Amino acid sequence: MKHLIHLKVNGDDYELAVAPHRTLNEVLREDLALTGTKFGCGTGDCGACTVIMNGRNVSSCLTLAVEADGKDIMTIEGLTPSGEELHPIQEAFVAYGAIQCGFCTPGMIMSAKVLLDKNPHPDEPDIRAGLSGNLCRCTGYNKIVEAIEKAAHQMNQD
Ligand code: FES
Numbered sequence: 001m002k003h004l005i006h007l008k009v010n011g012d013d014y015e016l017a018v019a020p021h022r023t024l025n026e027v028l029r030e031d032l033a034l035t036g037t038k039f040g041c042g043t044g045d046c047g048a049c050t051v052i053m054n055g056r057n058v059s060s061c062l063t064l065a066v067e068a069d070g071k072d073i074m075t076i077e078g079l080t081p082s083g084e085e086l087h088p089i090q091e092a093f094v095a096y097g098a099i100q101c102g103f104c105t106p107g108m109i110m111s112a113k114v115l116l117d118k119n120p121h122p123d124e125p126d127i128r129a130g131l132s133g134n135l136c137r138c139t140g141y142n143k144i145v146e147a148i149e150k151a152a153h154q155m156n157q158d
């Protein structure tokens with residue numbers, strides 16, 4: 001039996017009938033076509049599926065859609081008002097060579113946003129802790145940490 005849920009996603013309200021076993025990741029990607037949120041491990045380990053729910057970064061693969069009922073969700077598509085220009089975090093990832101693949105990068109950027117929203121002046125350990133749920137098997141993370149430091153600097157000047 002399906003359940004009626006209400007989500008606010010990137011500022012838009014949705015009413016959806018979802019089966020109880022479906023995850024927030026499935027609903028975002030399959031029902032709302034918000035495929036910027038990725039599906040990696042499906043077990044809460046990689047962070048590729050990270051979205052922001054009521055201000056916290058969560059693994060959308062481990063979050064049932066019914067758990068998200070009434071919640072405010074932001075995906076990578078909602079980072080900027082039009083969805084076309086880049087957010088300062090995205091600009092810094094490009095400028096400082098921190099862009100990794102399309103699977104890990106969106107989740108890293110969403111976790112970086114939560115970090116900078118809570119702590120506008122993070123030091124390196126803060127940044128590494130903020131990204132601790134986001135894995136990339138291909139990088140040493142140094143450029144990502146540097147990009148987030150630069151983004152914080154830029155956002156504090158704006
Ligand atoms: S797909 Fe959700 S943590 Fe890996």
Ligand code: FES
Pocket residue numbers: 100101102103104105135136137138139
């Ligand atoms: S997992 Fe994306 S570049 Fe390594």
